[in-house]
Amino acid sequence: MSTAAYKSLTIDQVLVGDQLPPLTHEVTATSVILGALASRDWRPMHHDRDFAQQRNGTRDIFMNTPNQAAWLERFITDWTGPRARIGRYKFRMGDAICPGDTMVFSGTVEGVETDEHACSWVNLSIQLAVDGQVKTRFTARVALPTDADDNPWARTGSRWQP
Amino acid sequence: MSVEQDFTVGLQEARSWLDLERHKVVSEFDVEQGYIWTACAAVQNGNPIYWDDQLAQELTGGPTAPLTLLSAWFRPHYWMPGRDTIPLPWQTHFDLKEVLALPEAVATDSEVVFGEPIRPGDRIRCSETLRSLSEVKTTKLGKGRFWVIDAVCRNQDDTWVGTETMTGFGYRKAQG
Numbered sequence: 001m002s003t004a005a006y007k008s009l010t011i012d013q014v015l016v017g018d019q020l021p022p023l024t025h026e027v028t029a030t031s032v033i034l035g036a037l038a039s040r041d042w043r044p045m046h047h048d049r050d051f052a053q054q055r056n057g058t059r060d061i062f063m064n065t066p067n068q069a070a071w072l073e074r075f076i077t078d079w080t081g082p083r084a085r086i087g088r089y090k091f092r093m094g095d096a097i098c099p100g101d102t103m104v105f106s107g108t109v110e111g112v113e114t115d116e117h118a119c120s121w122v123n124l125s126i127q128l129a130v131d132g133q134v135k136t137r138f139t140a141r142v143a144l145p146t147d148a149d150d151n152p153w154a155r156t157g158s159r160w161q162p
Numbered sequence: 163m164s165v166e167q168d169f170t171v172g173l174q175e176a177r178s179w180l181d182l183e184r185h186k187v188v189s190e191f192d193v194e195q196g197y198i199w200t201a202c203a204a205v206q207n208g209n210p211i212y213w214d215d216q217l218a219q220e221l222t223g224g225p226t227a228p229l230t231l232l233s234a235w236f237r238p239h240y241w242m243p244g245r246d247t248i249p250l251p252w253q254t255h256f257d258l259k260e261v262l263a264l265p266e267a268v269a270t271d272s273e274v275v276f277g278e279p280i281r282p283g284d285r286i287r288c289s290e291t292l293r294s295l296s297e298v299k300t301t302k303l304g305k306g307r308f309w310v311i312d313a314v315c316r317n318q319d320d321t322w323v324g325t326e327t328m329t330g331f332g333y334r335k336a337q338g
Contacts, residue, residue: 003217003220005217006210006217034200034203034204038197038201038203038234039201039231039233039234040234065272066233067204067205069230070204070205070207071205073207073229074205074206074207077209082209082211082221087276088274088275088276090272090273091271092272151221153223160277162277
């Protein structure tokens with residue numbers, strides 16, 4: 001299908017303080033292992049419960065970093081649609097996320113700006129929580145189309161300043 | 163002063179690594195569509211730029227890989243014939259632990275910045291650079307040093323596709 005068939009957020013539709021629609025996922029062993037293997041992370045604490053408990057002291061196998069990042073990307077682009085382009089993200093991880101946890105992503109628009117090349121950006125503050133306890137804190141900078149004709153993916157070289 | 167008390171062990175060597183490119187790695191395989199779909203399926207990512215070829219062409223000039231899959235492209239195979247040891251991602255992190263005689267280390271923060279999209283058929287290469295090494299710090303984990311390492315990734319055309327920055331803390335455990 002062509003671009004017009006998909007809804008995409010434009011910068012004029014976003015205000016500082018806006019909340020992103022939350023994303024909830026019941027974490028299973030499959031969530032953890034599939035995500036680890038998809039990101040080519042073969043370390044045993046992400047697929048071997050005995051190893052994770054005995055060597056890492058965790059409750060169970062736990063979600064690896066790139067898997068959390070992949071969930072973050074999905075959380076952001078579920079909100080923005082396909083024309084948005086993530087420029088950067090930063091995170092600090094706390095406790096492990098294990099099978100049986102219900103993880104909830106929530107986020108807030110902290111800033112809206114336009115750079116010197118007329119690229120529009122939103123700055124996001126995002127939390128990944130389990131049972132109300134924040135496990136990972138993220139910030140992200142995401143380019144949104146200025147209007148229906150703009151396409152952040154078309155920016156290359158010096159016109160892309162993430 | 164015992165080695166356990168001396169936090170200058172290996173410091174001169176570690177400082178000599180600052181701003182030098184180290185551990186250059188070339189991916190063992192080309193970026194491929196099957197991995198892209200597996201990665202999307204793992205997190206139920208339905209973003210149509212990864213599933214709809216026409217849309218991908220219109221928006222990005224062709225198929226691309228999920229941005230957050232960046233590190234996957236230079237992770238080594240779990241096994242391959244003739245290789246006895248698996249190279250580690252963030253090898254500089256482990257080198258610092260060893261040379262500074264800091265037996266424990268954790269990654270505290272991570273930041274990723276994305277450049278040109280990565281596409282099926284690309285061959286990604288990456289090099290690590292130690293950006294900073296702190297003075298001795300004491301945290302609840304123990305006493306040690308923080309360091310910041312960049313992993314800069316480029317494609318086969320030498321076009322920058324992304325940089326991962328990791329902050330680590332190597333330490334000796336707090337007593338008692």
